[in-house]
Amino acid sequence: MIVFANYANNILAGNGDKAWISERFALQIINKKSLQSKYIFPIEGFELHNGCLYVLTYGGEMQPVMTKATKEGMLISNFQYTINLYSWPKYQIEKYSKSKVYYQYVGDKIKVEIRTGEYTEHLFFTSNVHGNRFGNLLEFKGWLLDFLLPTISFGSPST
Numbered sequence: 341m342i343v344f345a346n347y348a349n350n351i352l353a354g355n356g357d358k359a360w361i362s363e364r365f366a367l368q369i370i371n372k373k374s375l376q377s378k379y380i381f382p383i384e385g386f387e388l389h390n391g392c393l394y395v396l397t398y399g400g401e402m403q404p405v406m407t408k409a410t411k412e413g414m415l416i417s418n419f420q421y422t423i424n425l426y427s428w429p430k431y432q433i434e435k436y437s438k439s440k441v442y443y444q445y446v447g448d449k450i451k452v453e454i455r456t457g458e459y460t461e462h463l464f465f466t467s468n469v470h471g472n473r474f475g476n477l478l479e480f481k482g483w484l485l486d487f488l489l490p491t492i493s494f495g496s497p498s499t
Contacts, residue, residue: 357475360450360465361385361484369484370469382423382436385465385477386450395419396477399427405443413442413453 365379377398384396386405393405395416406418420437428436439456448468454461467473474480 357390358388358467359385359474359477359480360387360467361477361480363449363464363466366466366469366484369487373488375485375488382428382432382454383452383463383465385480387476395422397422397424400424410442412440413444416441416443 362379362383362385365376368374368376368379381398384398387394387396387402394402395405396402397419400422401424403418403422405416408415408417419439419441423433423436425433435456436454439454442453442455444451446464448466450465450467452463452465454463469484472483474483
């Protein structure tokens with residue numbers, strides 16, 4: 341049975357809109373002051389709006405997550421339809437369109453498991469960085485990008 345992930349509202353009741361971004365992407369910016377887009381491939385993040393979970397794949401548009409409960413976990417059954425066919429290399433399109441993508445909530449994070457044949461990739465998405473939470477990925481990215489700006493300090497005027 342395929343259902344929209346409306347049950348997320350029950351898990352996160354009262355939190356309203358929420359965004360999760362690649363944990364490795366966020367930590368790379370904060371700790372190393374470096375922007376590494378490889379950490380937002382293949383998935384940039386997730387958003388929760390009105391109890392419905394959405395996924396944003398690299399270079400794509402926000403798409404509602406359709407799930408199917410399996411013995412392995414919650415399968416994102418429409419992942420292949422969230423891939424941007426214009427900005428991904430062809431071999432990556434083929435690889436990820438054939439993969440199985442599972443997710444689960446782990447505290448305030450989303451753990452994603454991508455199975456492509458015999459290889460399994462684990463990704464973590466965080467909704468909380470230094471105590472800050474955001475309602476959408478655009479706000480989250482803007483906040484993170486401030487870490488890349490040089491610090492401006494105003495000293496005393498010379499006399």
